[in-house]
Amino acid sequence: MHMTKKESDRMDEASPTLVSLKDVTKTFKGHFWSKRKTILSGVTLELGEGTVAGIIGHNGAGKTSLFKILTGLAFPDKGRVSFGEKMGDNPRQRLGFLPENPYFYKYLTAIEALSFYVALFDGVNVSPLELEHALIQVGLPKDVHAQRLNTFSKGMLQRFGFAQALVNDPLLIILDEPMSGLDPVGRKEIRSLIEGLKRNGKTIVFSSHILDDVEKLCDTVYLLDGGRLVNKIQMNDILGKSSWCIDYSLTHHADDTAEHREVVLTKKELHLRVTSVIQSGGTLTNIERVIPPLEEWIDRRATKGPNI
Ligand SMILES: Nc1ncnc2c1ncn2[C@@H]1O[C@H](COP(=O)(O)OP(=O)(O)OP(=O)(O)O)[C@@H](O)[C@H]1O
Structure with a gap:
């Protein structure tokens, strides 16, 4: 626990x-x-x-x-x-x-x-x-x-x-x-x-x-x-904080469909990403709760500038 x-x-x-x-x-x-x-x-x-x-x-x-x-x-x-x-x-x-x-x-x-x-x-x-x-x-x-x-x-x-x-x-x-x-x-x-x-x-x-x-x-x-x-x-x-991993596919041209995987850290981000994938005509294949990898956390937090 x-x-x-x-x-x-x-x-x-x-x-x-x-x-x-x-x-x-x-x-x-x-x-x-x-x-x-x-x-x-x-x-x-x-x-x-x-x-x-x-x-x-x-x-x-x-x-x-x-x-x-x-x-x-x-x-x-x-x-x-x-x-x-x-x-x-x-x-x-x-x-x-x-x-x-x-x-x-x-x-x-x-x-x-x-x-x-x-x-x-x-x-x-x-x-x-x-x-x-x-x-x-x-x-x-x-x-x-x-x-x-x-x-x-x-x-x-x-x-x-x-x-x-x-x-x-x-x-x-x-x-x-x-x-x-x-x-x-x-x-x-x-x-x-x-x-x-x-x-x-x-x-x-x-x-x-x-x-x-x-x-x-x-x-x-x-x-x-x-x-x-x-x-x-x-x-x-x-x-202690879970985040969400979204898998989706997006078709760019008739013969070009790309698979994507993204990790988002908040419910608000999840909502925004899912809405934007659907609006772009994408197909959601999986959404699951995950523990955010340290790498993801560092990227997100570092872009917000010094916080200690
Ligand atoms: N004795 C020194 N004289 C001049 N510059 C130095 C000296 N020691 C370190 N530096 C400089 O200080 C900076 C930090 O070096 P440091 O070795 O502490 O980095 P680091 O994070 O351990 O790097 P790495 O991951 O490559 O080991 C570097 O730009 C290095 O060139």
């Missing part, structure tokens, strides 16, 4: 903020004769404890830059990043990060490389057995643990990247395109891994171009466009 809007709002209120960005702006200077370029502009968002957020947007929208600011690898020109009490005095010790194109020391074996990453954290002690478990958890079986990383496939390296992001048992997990390079089976495994992390109370934020994964995993989806957050979508709002 899906939650109502009121219930989802209550859930949001119930989950304290683990990290927030307030009015974050980031600019870069290119060549000395070029103007400063604004990469992120007035970005404000909050991630609640135990929630999964997705950041979507075109190439160059600013997703990686946002993550670099969240991790402390880059600093905002304006605005600030604040962490909830649970993240402690040194929040970077409590976060895990999987970069988009990670570089690993390829002559180390998986187990050696993971021990190396553990050593980068103060006060984090992981036994050899726990290291093995961390690799197995991300889908790297025992027989590859002693293999050098330069023998790993792209998908295996992505899984290793996951293991290094989780090895310090982080509260906040930031994943820059975690599904890239994975086949459908691999993606499914990583999705279950993320679901498991959420069940264990972790907060996860990830970017992806694969809306299907975003739809399946996220509580909240943020749409970034040209460095601005232009849309915030609560998945419960979508799931």
Whole structure:
């Protein structure tokens, strides 16, 4: 059963903020004769404890830059990043990060490389057995643990990247395109891994171009466009609201009949579309209630301009 809007709002209120960005702006200077370029502009968002957020947007929208600011690898020109009490005095010790194109020391074996990453954290002690478990958890079986990383496939390296992001048992997990390079089976495994992390109370934020994964995993989806957050979508709002799918055929010329499928989000739109199909001499073949796909929702909401 899906939650109502009121219930989802209550859930949001119930989950304290683990990290927030307030009015974050980031600019870069290119060549000395070029103007400063604004990469992120007035970005404000909050991630609640135990929630999964997705950041979507075109190439160059600013997703990686946002993550670099969240991790402390880059600093905002304006605005600030604040962490909830649970993240402690040194929040970077409590976060895990999987970069988009990670570089690993390829002559180390998986187990050696993971021990190396553990050593980068103060006060984090992981036994050899726990290291093995961390690799197995991300889908790297025992027989590859002693293999050098330069023998790993792209998908295996992505899984290793996951293991290094989780090895310090982080509260906040930031994943820059975690599904890239994975086949459908691999993606499914990583999705279950993320679901498991959420069940264990972790907060996860990830970017992806694969809306299907975003739809399946996220509580909240943020749409970034040209460095601005232009849309915030609560998945419960979508799931709780059905829309309509209309199938119809329209004859343009005697020998040219085209089949159409459209999704509309409101009863008023449904009425208007059906009337216009009939007035154009079209034939309705099917009308059914559906859950609006995220893609459809984004298109409709984005055209209405910034609304967060
Ligand atoms: N160090 C830098 N110096 C100058 N420009 C930069 C720098 N880092 C990022 N940019 C620019 O900032 C913009 C946003 O880049 P970013 O990598 O954050 O986008 P993205 O949404 O992650 O893209 P993609 O989906 O392709 O990974 C791009 O136009 C990029 O060229």
